[in-house]
Amino acid sequence: MHAIEVCNLSYSYPDGTQALKEVNLSVEDGKKTAILGPNGSGKSTLFYHLNGIFLPQTGRVIVKGREITKKNLDWIRSTVGLVFQNPDDQLFAPTVKDDVSFGPSNLRLPGEEVEKRVGESLEIVGMTGFERVPPHHLSTGQKKRVAIAGILAMDPEILVFDEPLSGLDPRGQTELIELLDELNAEGKTIVVSTHDVDFASAWADEIYLLQRGMVYARGHPSEIFSNEDVVRATDLRFPVVVKVHKEFEAHGIYEKVDRIPLSIIDLVENLNGSEKRxxxxxxxxxxxxxxxxxxxxxxxxxxxxxxxxxxxxxxxxxxxxxxxxxxxxxxxxxxxxxxxxxxxxxxxxxxxxxxxxxxxxxxxxxxxxxxxxxxxxxxxxxxxx
Ligand SMILES: Nc1ncnc2c1ncn2[C@@H]1O[C@H](COP(=O)(O)OP(=O)(O)OP(=O)(O)O)[C@@H](O)[C@H]1O
Ligand SMILES: [Mg+2]
Missing domain, CATH: 3.40.1010.10 (Tetrapyrrole methylase, N-terminal domain)
Structure with a gap:
C-alpha cells in the first residue's frame, strides 16, 4: 500500500507564481523519502498539500488510499503529521506545554494520556523543563524541537518534516536523524525535505529531485548521485563522500568501483587492505x-x-x-x-x-x-x- 500518492498536482499562488507543475510522487508505507531541491523549488508548497493545508487546484493527493478533500481533513491531520519549515508558523500557544498538548487534546484523548504523551515527546526532543516557557522566548533550534514534539505527541502514522535540519546545531542534527531512524524503525513512514545532499544520500530509501516546481528525477540515492548530468542540472552538489570517492579514483588510490559510496563505511570498504583483517x-x-x-x-x-x-x-x-x-x-x-x-x-x-x-x-x-x-x-x- 502507498502511504502517500500525489498525482499530477499543480499549484499557483494568487499572484500567479506557479509553484508546482504536474508533480507525481508515491511514498511507500514504512519508507524514508527525501525531497531534495534548491530554494524556491516548491518543497514547502508540496508539503502543505500532504496534510490538507492546501487543497489541490488540479491533481489529487491520496493518503492511505483516501483522496484528501475538505470532508476528511480531521482524519488527514491525525494520519499525517507535518512539521513546518519555520517553527514560528507552527507554535502559537502561550506556553510550550500548551502547544505540545494542543494536538493530542484535539484527538480527544483522556487527560492522563495527553500528559504522558507531552512528557515523552518533550523528553525525546530534549526539551524537558521548558514546559512553562512561552515559545517566543526560545531560540530557533529550541522552537524547532518543540514543534517536532507537538507532532510526535499526536503519534501520526506518517510524518512529514519540512527542512528538519535547518536551525539545529550539529549535535541536534545528529539527534534528529537518529530520531527519524527510531520512528522509522517503529514503523512510521517518513518524508523530509532538505537541501542537504550529505544527509539525503546517506539517509533516504528514495530521493525525489524537485526543480522549479517539477520532479526532475527520482530514484535510490546511488542512482541519483551516480548521474553527473542530473546533479549538474539542478542547483545541488555531490555528497562529500562521493567527491572524496571521485578524488580517490582520479588519484588511483583504488581501482574503479561500480557502486558509489553513500557513507564513510562504504568509502572505507572501497579502500584496499581493509578486507584482510x-x-x-x-x-x-x-x-x-x-x-x-x-x-x-x-x-x-x-x-x-x-x-x-x-x-x-x-x-x-x-x-x-x-x-x-x-x-x-x-x-x-x-x-x-x-x-x-x-x-x-x-x-x-x-x-x-x-x-x-x-x-x-x-x-x-x-x-x-x-x-x-x-x-x-x-x-x-x-x-x-
Ligand atoms: N505566499 C506566496 N505567494 C506567492 N508566491 C509564493 C508564496 N510562497 C511561495 N511562493 C513561491 O512559490 C515557489 C515555491 O516556494 P516554496 O516555498 O514552496 O519553495 P521551497 O522549495 O520550499 O524553498 P526553500 O528551500 O527556500 O524553503 C517560489 O517561487 C516562491 O517564490
Ligand atoms: Mg521551503
Whole structure:
C-alpha cells in the first residue's frame, strides 16, 4: 500500500507564481523519502498539500488510499503529521506545554494520556523543563524541537518534516536523524525535505529531485548521485563522500568501483587492505523504548550481565538506551552515528557493545547483515537481551 500518492498536482499562488507543475510522487508505507531541491523549488508548497493545508487546484493527493478533500481533513491531520519549515508558523500557544498538548487534546484523548504523551515527546526532543516557557522566548533550534514534539505527541502514522535540519546545531542534527531512524524503525513512514545532499544520500530509501516546481528525477540515492548530468542540472552538489570517492579514483588510490559510496563505511570498504583483517563482533542490547516503559521496564539483573563483557568500544542509540548505559556506569564511546561507528570498529577487528532503544535494535542487526551481504564480510552480531 502507498502511504502517500500525489498525482499530477499543480499549484499557483494568487499572484500567479506557479509553484508546482504536474508533480507525481508515491511514498511507500514504512519508507524514508527525501525531497531534495534548491530554494524556491516548491518543497514547502508540496508539503502543505500532504496534510490538507492546501487543497489541490488540479491533481489529487491520496493518503492511505483516501483522496484528501475538505470532508476528511480531521482524519488527514491525525494520519499525517507535518512539521513546518519555520517553527514560528507552527507554535502559537502561550506556553510550550500548551502547544505540545494542543494536538493530542484535539484527538480527544483522556487527560492522563495527553500528559504522558507531552512528557515523552518533550523528553525525546530534549526539551524537558521548558514546559512553562512561552515559545517566543526560545531560540530557533529550541522552537524547532518543540514543534517536532507537538507532532510526535499526536503519534501520526506518517510524518512529514519540512527542512528538519535547518536551525539545529550539529549535535541536534545528529539527534534528529537518529530520531527519524527510531520512528522509522517503529514503523512510521517518513518524508523530509532538505537541501542537504550529505544527509539525503546517506539517509533516504528514495530521493525525489524537485526543480522549479517539477520532479526532475527520482530514484535510490546511488542512482541519483551516480548521474553527473542530473546533479549538474539542478542547483545541488555531490555528497562529500562521493567527491572524496571521485578524488580517490582520479588519484588511483583504488581501482574503479561500480557502486558509489553513500557513507564513510562504504568509502572505507572501497579502500584496499581493509578486507584482510578479521572482523570483530557487535553485541546488541535491546532496551525498551519510551512507549514500552523505557529504563523502568528493564530487568536490571539480566542487564548487569553485560558488565562481564569486555568490549573495545560501546555505543548507545536512542533516549532510553543512553539512560540505561549511564545507569550501569558505562561511558559510551559513540552516541551518534552509532551503527556506522560500530561497523567501522568491527571492520578493524574490534568488538562493540551497542545499547539500542526499542525498534532501533533491529536496525543494528539489519544494517550489519546488509553490510555483510554487500561486502562479503562476516561481522558477527549477537542479541544479548
Ligand atoms: N505566499 C506566496 N505567494 C506567492 N508566491 C509564493 C508564496 N510562497 C511561495 N511562493 C513561491 O512559490 C515557489 C515555491 O516556494 P516554496 O516555498 O514552496 O519553495 P521551497 O522549495 O520550499 O524553498 P526553500 O528551500 O527556500 O524553503 C517560489 O517561487 C516562491 O517564490
Ligand atoms: Mg521551503
Amino acid at each position: 578479521e572482523s570483530g563482533k557487535i553485541w546488541v542490547v535491546r532496551i525498551p523504548g519510551m512507549k514500552e516503559g523505557g529504563a523502568d521496564a528493564v530487568n536490571l539483573d539480566e542487564l548487569k550481565k553485560v558488565l562481564d563483557l569486555d568490549p573495545d568500544k560501546t555505543g548507545a542509540m536512542g533516549t532510553t538506551a543512553k539512560a540505561c548505559a549511564k545507569m550501569l556506569g558505562i561511558e559510551s564511546d559513540f552516541e551518534s552515528d552509532v551503527i556506522d561507528s560500530a561497523i567501522s570498529e568491527a571492520i578493524r577487528g574490534g568488538n562493540v557493545l551497542v545499547f539500542a532503544s526499542g525498534g532501533m535494535s533491529d536496525l543494528v542487526s539489519r544494517r550489519v547483515e546488509e553490510y555483510n551481504r554487500k561486502s562479503g564480510k562476516t561481522i558477527r552480531w549477537e542479541r544479548l537481551i
